[in-house]
Amino acid sequence: MAQRNKRNKNKKSGLADSVLGTAEWVLMAFSVTLVFIVFVMQAYTIPTGSMASSLKGAHFKLRCSQCGYLYDYGFDHQRYNLSPNVTPGGDNVVIEPLRTGRGNRVQRTLPPRCPSCGYFMAPVKLSYGRPVVPPERVGPVTKGDRIFVLKCIYQFIEPSRWDVVVFKNPVEPAINYIKRMIALPGETVEIVDGDIYIDGKMARKPENVQEEMWMSVYDNDYHPVEPEIARYNGHTWVQPFVNTEGSQWDLTENSGRLFKLESSPDNIHTIYYDTSKGNDFRASYAYNNPRSYKFMPVCSDLMAQFQVQAGQGDAVLGAELTKYGIRYRGRVNSDGTMVISRIDAEDTITELAAGQGKWVQGDEAKRFRFMNVDHRLVLEFGDSQIEYDLGRDRDDAGTIIKVMPEAKIFGAGELTLSHVGLFRDMHYTQVTQNGDHILRAGAGDPFTLSDDQYFVCGDNSPASFDSRLWDQPGLGNSGREYREGVVPREYLVGKAFFVYWPGGYQPKIGNKGFGPRLVPNTRGMKAIYGGRYQTDTATD
Numbered sequence: 001m002a003q004r005n006k007r008n009k010n011k012k013s014g015l016a017d018s019v020l021g022t023a024e025w026v027l028m029a030f031s032v033t034l035v036f037i038v039f040v041m042q043a044y045t046i047p048t049g050s051m052a053s054s055l056k057g058a059h060f061k062l063r064c065s066q067c068g069y070l071y072d073y074g075f076d077h078q079r080y081n082l083s084p085n086v087t088p089g090g091d092n093v094v095i096e097p098l099r100t101g102r103g104n105r106v107q108r109t110l111p112p113r114c115p116s117c118g119y120f121m122a123p124v125k126l127s128y129g130r131p132v133v134p135p136e137r138v139g140p141v142t143k144g145d146r147i148f149v150l151k152c153i154y155q156f157i158e159p160s161r162w163d164v165v166v167f168k169n170p171v172e173p174a175i176n177y178i179k180r181m182i183a184l185p186g187e188t189v190e191i192v193d194g195d196i197y198i199d200g201k202m203a204r205k206p207e208n209v210q211e212e213m214w215m216s217v218y219d220n221d222y223h224p225v226e227p228e229i230a231r232y233n234g235h236t237w238v239q240p241f242v243n244t245e246g247s248q249w250d251l252t253e254n255s256g257r258l259f260k261l262e263s264s265p266d267n268i269h270t271i272y273y274d275t276s277k278g279n280d281f282r283a284s285y286a287y288n289n290p291r292s293y294k295f296m297p298v299c300s301d302l303m304a305q306f307q308v309q310a311g312q313g314d315a316v317l318g319a320e321l322t323k324y325g326i327r328y329r330g331r332v333n334s335d336g337t338m339v340i341s342r343i344d345a346e347d348t349i350t351e352l353a354a355g356q357g358k359w360v361q362g363d364e365a366k367r368f369r370f371m372n373v374d375h376r377l378v379l380e381f382g383d384s385q386i387e388y389d390l391g392r393d394r395d396d397a398g399t400i401i402k403v404m405p406e407a408k409i410f411g412a413g414e415l416t417l418s419h420v421g422l423f424r425d426m427h428y429t430q431v432t433q434n435g436d437h438i439l440r441a442g443a444g445d446p447f448t449l450s451d452d453q454y455f456v457c458g459d460n461s462p463a464s465f466d467s468r469l470w471d472q473p474g475l476g477n478s479g480r481e482y483r484e485g486v487v488p489r490e491y492l493v494g495k496a497f498f499v500y501w502p503g504g505y506q507p508k509i510g511n512k513g514f515g516p517r518l519v520p521n522t523r524g525m526k527a528i529y530g531g532r533y534q535t536d537t538a539t540d
Helices: 002-040 207-213 291-297
Strands: 040-045 058-065 071-073 126-129 130-132 147-152 164-168 174-184 190-191 194-199 215-219 239-241 250-252 258-262 268-275 303-312 316-323 327-335 337-343 351-356 366-373 374-379 384-389 406-410 414-424 453-457 492-501
Touching: 002 291, 040 316, 164 453, 174 190, 174 194, 258 406, 303 316, 303 337, 303 406, 316 366, 327 374, 337 374, 351 374, 351 384, 406 414
Parallel strands: none
Antiparallel strands: 040 147, 058 071, 126 130, 147 492, 164 174, 164 492, 174 453, 190 194, 215 414, 239 268, 250 258, 258 414, 268 406, 303 366, 303 414, 316 327, 316 406, 327 337, 337 351, 366 374, 374 384
């Protein structure tokens, strides 16, 4: 009996030790997790579209019903009378619903517009006082991107320009914001024609950041199936690339998706992009409601891109972009010579840079890109690249004039172009999507930061409430106030570095989705780039 009691006692003691050990491990795991979240890294959900399209808040994933182009359109909680942390479920949320204004009058809103073909979605109509919603105007809302934020990094190193940072909203410190770092303590920042100037010098974007910033103006892979309807920027759709007088490019091959030329290698043939037929070069954002487009300035930082195949014999290929009325050309010859040049008003050509690449071989296709961005001219052909620095002072690229830029493609010989596209740079605007002017750091109004003060902006400049617009002092402890327009050092939370869940998909049986969005969108998982432009040592 005594031995049995002793065994039972030992069993109880062992069970107690096991429970205690498990509890210790749970407590330790909880403590480590807590320390990790508080001091090291934390998950964060993008709440709004102020960083779109680099990072997205709640949004609709749209496919143009005419040309098939995929794009994202922001979900504005205010238009649906929802708080920012509430995202509706279901597949039948109306995109840009009718709203009731004064006197219960129905207010029509502009529908989303395709950033490639310019198609405006079909309108919501009223029938006997009730809205009739076209099928293309309903869809599910995707929640904002989920990201990882490295919280401890700024305890050890200084933030870099172009970092994507999470910080406490200076006016409402209980709320976290996410923006891009633009200016650092002691610097003077000025926004001029969409570009950032630090201490009077152009602040260029690093290559990885720049690749995120390119926005489609036109993609020739996507043609509408009903070009005859008058909903493409208010008119019917026609090919926006047009031959100049005497030019012989065939723009009809493969239903217009290939541009072909068969000519003498001595005669240059040119096509140009007609902004009256396609999207123009204003700094419009497909993510935002088109009502803002009329307020948007012209963006003259452009890129022409396409794939090229060539026949036998000599040939010439190139693109021409204008900025402030000055023409720049990127040209590749069939001997591999690459040249960047400037053409003045008298058509005098000045060679700015030259290099050697490799021409197209056999049936291969090579990518051609020519860009004018941040006062840099860059010509890429296959793996080869040359560039020319126009300078970082304000007028180094010419006197700023408000004129629509031009884009042309030229060539001679036997050429076939595919995947033709035009892109514009992200543009820091001096007006909001409602037409309101920014309060600080605009052209002619430089803004100087003091110690421990930072200046931040959103990538979706017209829709971002940031350092340009904050109209109240920041709130500190013990009644202390911070200067309007700045993020104090102590309000920096951390650096965003990875999108780990960019909105999932529903599982599908056939064509029908069901259940929660648990299928990962792997294409949207990505690193979040920041850091300095490598050669801007003067101010960076």
